Amino acid sequence: LSHSNGSDSKKQRLDESPPSRVLHIRKLPNEVSETEVIALGLPFGKVTNILMLKGKNQAFLELGTEEAAITMVNYYTAVTPQVRNTPVFIQYSNHKELKTDSALNQRAQAVLQAVSAVQDGSSPSSGQGVLDLNPPPSPVLRIIIDNMFYPVTLDVLQQIFSKFGTVMKIITFTKNNQFQALLQFSDPVNAQQAKLSLDGQNIYNSCCTLRIDFSKLVNLNVKYNNDKSRDYTRPDLPTGDGESTNKDHSLLGKYISNYLALHSHRLHEALNLLSCAFLTGAISPLSAAAAAAAAAGRVALSGSGVSGVLLASNLNEERVKILYNKKDSALIQLSDGNQAQLAMSHLNGQKVFGKVMRVTLSKHQTVALPREGLDDQLLTKDFSGSPLHRFKKPGSKNFQNIFPPSATLHLSNIRDGVGEDDLRLLFSNTGGTVKAFKFFQDRKMALIQMSSVEEAIQALMDLHNYDMGGNHHLKVSFSKSTI
Numbered sequence: 001l002s003h004s005n006g007s008d009s010k011k012q013r014l015d016e017s018p019p020s021r022v023l024h025i026r027k028l029p030n031e032v033s034e035t036e037v038i039a040l041g042l043p044f045g046k047v048t049n050i051l052m053l054k055g056k057n058q059a060f061l062e063l064g065t066e067e068a069a070i071t072m073v074n075y076y077t078a079v080t081p082q083v084r085n086t087p088v089f090i091q092y093s094n095h096k097e098l099k100t101d102s103a104l105n106q107r108a109q110a111v112l113q114a115v116s117a118v119q120d121g122s123s124p125s126s127g128q129g130v131l132d133l134n135p136p137p138s139p140v141l142r143i144i145i146d147n148m149f150y151p152v153t154l155d156v157l158q159q160i161f162s163k164f165g166t167v168m169k170i171i172t173f174t175k176n177n178q179f180q181a182l183l184q185f186s187d188p189v190n191a192q193q194a195k196l197s198l199d200g201q202n203i204y205n206s207c208c209t210l211r212i213d214f215s216k217l218v219n220l221n222v223k224y225n226n227d228k229s230r231d232y233t234r235p236d237l238p239t240g241d242g243e244s245t246n247k248d249h250s251l252l253g254k255y256i257s258n259y260l261a262l263h264s265h266r267l268h269e270a271l272n273l274l275s276c277a278f279l280t281g282a283i284s285p286l287s288a289a290a291a292a293a294a295a296a297g298r299v300a301l302s303g304s305g306v307s308g309v310l311l312a313s314n315l316n317e318e319r320v321k322i323l324y325n326k327k328d329s330a331l332i333q334l335s336d337g338n339q340a341q342l343a344m345s346h347l348n349g350q351k352v353f354g355k356v357m358r359v360t361l362s363k364h365q366t367v368a369l370p371r372e373g374l375d376d377q378l379l380t381k382d383f384s385g386s387p388l389h390r391f392k393k394p395g396s397k398n399f400q401n402i403f404p405p406s407a408t409l410h411l412s413n414i415r416d417g418v419g420e421d422d423l424r425l426l427f428s429n430t431g432g433t434v435k436a437f438k439f440f441q442d443r444k445m446a447l448i449q450m451s452s453v454e455e456a457i458q459a460l461m462d463l464h465n466y467d468m469g470g471n472h473h474l475k476v477s478f479s480k481s482t483i
Contacts, residue, residue: 021048021062021069022093028057029086034111035196036083037061040090044072049098050108062098111196136188139168140215141195143181149207154230157181160203165190169220171229184220308334309362310344316353333367346404351454388465390477403480407435407456410479411446415472423448426466430459436483449483 025037034050037059041047045068051060063069073090080087100108141161145152158167166186173180185191191214199212222231224240231237313329334340340361348359370380383389391402401410411423424434427448432455439446450456456478464476 017092017094019066019070019073020092020094020096021064021066022095022098023061023063023069023072024091024093025059025061026057026089026091027086028059028088029084030057032057032059032083033200034108036200038111040076040081040083040088041068041072044068044075047112049100050112051098051100052108060093060095060098136192136214138214138216138218139185139188139191140217140220141183141185141191142213142215143183144211145179145181145203146209146211147202147207148179150204152179152203152208154181154227156203157183158230158232160198161185161194164194164197168233169222169229169231171220171222173228182215182217182220307361307363307365308336308340309364309367310334310340311360311362312347313358313360314355315357316355318353331362331364331367342402346402350405350457352457387473390475401477403478405453405457406478406480407451407453408447408449408479408482409456409460410477410481411448412444412475412477413472414444414446414474415468415470416443418468420446426463427459430462431455432459438483447479447481447483 023041025040028037032052034052037052038047038050038061041061041063044063046064047061048064049060049062053059063072069092073092076090081090082088143157154170154172157170157172161167161183164185167183168186169182169184171182185194195212195214198210200209202209220231222229222234222237225231225235225237226239310332311329312332315328315330317328332343334343344359344361347357350357367380369382409427414423420437420439423446424437427434427450433451434448435451436449437446438448448459450459460476460478463474466474466476468474
C-alpha cells in the first residue's frame with residue numbers, strides 16, 4: 001500500500017511540473033530511434049536537443065521555445081501521442097534545458113542537425129556548438145516497401161525523394177517477394193537527409209512503409225528508361241523490350257492503368273482509393289488527382305482524346321423525353337473530356353425519378369443541333385448561354401466545390417429577409433423531408449439536409465435557379481458537409 005501511495009504522489013509531482021521547453025517522454029517502445037522521437041516535436045517548432053534513455057524506454061526532448069513546448073503538450077493532451085502505434089506519455093520536465101555529453105550524444109546531434117537542415121531547406125553545415133555529421137557512405141539508398149497494399153510507382157518515389165535533393169537514377173525490382181528500389185542522389189548528404197526523414201514513414205495512410213538503408217553501391221548503372229528504371233541525366237536511353245525483373249508489380253501497375261482507361265466511370269472510386277491521404281510532414285502531400293495519375297500512368301485524368309459527350313440511359317420515360325428512337329436515353333455534351341469524366345463518375349448509378357440512371361461516355365464527339373424549324377418536339381437544346389451554370393469561369397476556384405450527389409445541399413444567393421421557415425417549406429414542397437438546416441453567418445448561404453440522396457437530387461432539379469424575387473435566383477449544389 002505504501003509503495004502504491006509513493007508512486008501516486010510521484011505521479012502527482014510529475015503532472016504538476018511547471019511549463020518547460022524540455023519534455024519528458026515515457027513508455028516508448030523498444031528499439032525506438034531518435035528520429036521517431038524528434039518527429040513528435042517537429043510540427044510544433046525547432047527541436048534543439050534530445051537525450052534517449054533506452055534502457056528505461058524514456059527520452060527528454062528540448063524544443064527551441066517554451067511556447068512551442070506548451071503548444072505540443074496541449075495538443076497531445078487532446079490527441080494521444082503514438083510512436084510505432086504505441087501510446088506514449090508526454091509531460092514537462094523539471095529540467096529547464098538539456099546539457100548532454102557531446103561524445104555520448106553524437107548520433108542524436110547528427111540526427112538533429114540533418115533534421116533541422118531539412119526544415120530550413122539547407123544542407124547541414126558545421127555551426128558553432130553543433131557537431132559535423134559523419135560523412136554519409138553513399139549517394140545511393142536501398143528502399144524496401146512494407147505493407148504494399150497500393151501500387152507504388154517509380155514516379156511516386158521520385159516525387160517523394162526529390163524534396164531532399166536532385167534524384168539522378170532509380171531502379172525498381174522485386175526481391176524476396178518485396179518491392180524494392182535503389183535510388184541515387186547527386187550528393188550523399190541529400191541521401192542522408194532523406195534517410196533520416198523518411199525511414200519508417202508511410203507513403204499512404206497505414207500502408208506502404210518505407211525502410212531505408214545506404215546501399216553498398218556508390219553509382220547505379222541504368223540501361224533503360226521505362227517504368228522500372230530511369231536515369232534522369234540521360235533522357236536518350238532506350239525503353240528496352242519491356243521485360244522486367246519486377247513482373248508482378250509491372251502487371252499490377254498495367255492492370256490499374258488499363259482498368260482506369262477502360263472504366264473511367266470508376267474514376268471516382270479510384271481517386272478515393274488512391275487519395276488515402278499522403279502523410280503531411282516529411283512526405284509532401286500529393287493531391288488525389290496526382291496520386292491517381294501517378295498510379296494510372298497518367299491515363300485517366302488527362303481528358304485528352306476523351307469525348308465531352310455523355311450518354312445517360314435508363315431514364316424515366318414519363319419525365320424525360322430526349323432521343324427520338326430511344327425515349328429513355330439522352331446525349332449531354334460538356335465543355336471537355338475532364339468535365340465529362342467527372343460528371344460520369346459522380347452521376348452514374350444515381351436514382352433519378354425513381355430509376356437508376358446509367359451514364360457512359362458516348363461515341364459521339366458533339367451533339368448536333370437540328371436546323372431551324374426541324375425540331376418540332378423540342379428534343380434538343382443549346383445550354384451554352386444558360387443561367388443554370390454554376391461553374392462558368394475556366395480555372396475558377398469554384399471547381400474545387402464540385403461534389404457527388406449527397407443528402408446535404410448548399411444554398412447560395414439567398415435573398416435578404418428570407419428565413420429558415422421559408423426555405424424549409426420551399427424544399428418540403430419538392431416531395432421530400434427536410435431533416436436539418438443551418439444558415440451561414442451572412443445568411444446569404446445555408447446548408448439544408450434532406451432525408452435521402454434521391455430527395456436531394458429531386459430538390460436540386462426543382463429549385464436550382466428558383467426565382468426568389470428581386471432578381472435573386474437561388475443557387476443549389478451538392479455539399480460535402482453534413483449538419
